[in-house]
Amino acid sequence: MHAATVTAGDCEARELRFPLQFRIPIRLYIGLTRPTRVTILGQELAGEIAGVGRNVTRFKVGDAVFSATYFRFSAYAEYACLPEAYPRLKPANLTYEEAAALPTGGINAMHFVRKAGIRPGERLSINGAGGSIGTCAIQIARHFGAEVVAVDSAGKLDLLRSLGADRVIDYTRQDFTRLGETFDAIIDVAGTSPFSRSLNVLTAQGRYVLGNPRISSMLRGRWASLTTGKRVIFEMAAYRDDDYDTLLKLVEAGVVKSVIDRRYPLSQTAEAHRYVESGQKKGNVIITMDR
Ligand SMILES: NC(=O)c1ccc[n+]([C@@H]2O[C@H](COP(=O)([O-])OP(=O)(O)OC[C@H]3O[C@@H](n4cnc5c(N)ncnc54)[C@H](OP(=O)(O)O)[C@@H]3O)[C@@H](O)[C@H]2O)c1
Numbered sequence: 657m658h659a660a661t662v663t664a665g666d667c668e669a670r671e672l673r674f675p676l677q678f679r680i681p682i683r684l685y686i687g688l689t690r691p692t693r694v695t696i697l698g699q700e701l702a703g704e705i706a707g708v709g710r711n712v713t714r715f716k717v718g719d720a721v722f723s724a725t726y727f728r729f730s731a732y733a734e735y736a737c738l739p740e741a742y743p744r745l746k747p748a749n750l751t752y753e754e755a756a757a758l759p760t761g762g763i764n765a766m767h768f769v770r771k772a773g774i775r776p777g778e779r780l781s782i783n784g785a786g787g788s789i790g791t792c793a794i795q796i797a798r799h800f801g802a803e804v805v806a807v808d809s810a811g812k813l814d815l816l817r818s819l820g821a822d823r824v825i826d827y828t829r830q831d832f833t834r835l836g837e838t839f840d841a842i843i844d845v846a847g848t849s850p851f852s853r854s855l856n857v858l859t860a861q862g863r864y865v866l867g868n869p870r871i872s873s874m875l876r877g878r879w880a881s882l883t884t885g886k887r888v889i890f891e892m893a894a895y896r897d898d899d900y901d902t903l904l905k906l907v908e909a910g911v912v913k914s915v916i917d918r919r920y921p922l923s924q925t926a927e928a929h930r931y932v933e934s935g936q937k938k939g940n941v942i943i944t945m946d947r
Contacts (some may be wrong), residue, residue: 657703658752660731660943662920662928663760663788666697669729670929675870685727698731698943700724702746702756712740720746724759724895732925734945744900747908757788757914757940758903759895764867765792766903767893769800772841772863776801781832781839784846785821786812789867791915791939793843794819796903799911805839807832815915815938833857843867851876858886866890915939 668674674682686694702722705715715721723736723743730736746755768789774780780797784790786808797804798820806813806821813824825832833853840859842849847868854864864880866873869890877888893899906912917938920928928941 657701657734657736657945659703659756659945660698660701661757661760662925662932662941662943663699664932665760666699667929667933670697677871694729696730696733698725698729700756700759701731701736702752703945706735714740715743722746722755722758732922732943744904747904749908749910750914753916753919753942753944754914756942757916758907761788761792761914761940762903762907762912763895763899764789764893765796766899768843768845768865768867769793769796770899771889771891772843772865774800774802774841777803778840779803779805779838780841780843781805781807783807783832783842783844783849785816786938787845788940790845791815791819792912793845794821795912796906799906805832811936812938819915841865855880855886860885862886864888917941919944
């Protein structure tokens with residue numbers, strides 16, 4: 657392995673900081689009182705194939721790949737063992753570090769933008785636009801012709817502009833649902849946009865994508881989808897082949913780039929987690945394995 661990442665999701669997994677509906681099943685999976693079944697965290701990586709099983713046909717030793725590890729975790733290590741279905745060949749124009757950041761940021765962004773059903777010229781608000789998912793979502797949504805209003809904290813706004821956001825909003829100073837403006841779609845990556853007000857600022861056929869849904873917003877969302885022309889969507893990314901194909905085409909064409917903030921060697925992974933938890937992370941934080 658050459659690179660892994662520290663995402664918000666890794667910190668949440670380490671602390672078992674999940675919405676209520678996931679807490680018990682994940683605790684049972686990871687270990688009831690302490691992590692016993694999962695002892696190495698890390699959910700995405702990039703590296704070279706060092707060995708393949710007897711029945712593997714898609715990869716050979718030496719192939720450069722990147723991969724999500726899903727609930728196997730295990731990316732913070734020099735080697736990982738994954739099913740053949742997980743990795744994808746690394747685009748030649750990306751470094752290992754850039755490729756390692758693609759599964760969480762790129763695929764979830766691709767999924768959320770697709771679910772938002774963006775058409776050219778539509779107005780989209782991305783709440784929590786400065787992280788792993790948001791930085792990719794801005795680039796993808798702009799490519800599909802959206803006018804993007806990107807919401808995050810002040811220190812990230814220049815980055816969001818440089819990624820193509822038409823307008824940026826510092827959520828500590830302004831609430832995007834109180835601007836007196838409407839949106840065709842909202843992608844709430846951070847999981848903090850106020851439910852009723854977000855629904856109110858959507859156009860009649862607007863779509864509200866919940867990236868980090870709570871049970872209450874899922875129930876209210878189901879009701880709103882049934883009783884209004886608006887749709888509330890809270891489907892998790894399934895890491896579909898067509899999302900990978902579209903994302904990789906955009907990456908290879910240079911339309912979507914992974915944003916890398918800091919790099920930490922494997923031995924300083926705890927420090928990397930502390931930095932991510934500080935909230936300062938812009939885009940992605942990388943763990944490097946180079947020996
Ligand atoms: N549903 C799914 O399938 C799925 C998949 C992957 C991840 N997720 C979840 O989605 C969330 C985001 O993932 P990520 O990797 O993009 O996280 P991330 O890299 O930490 O980005 C989240 C961004 O949201 C900003 N933020 C925090 N509070 C905010 C607020 N009140 N208003 C607007 N922005 C705010 C943060 O900035 P500051 O810290 O500066 O405030 C940060 O830039 C995580 O909780 C993750 O677990 C969901």
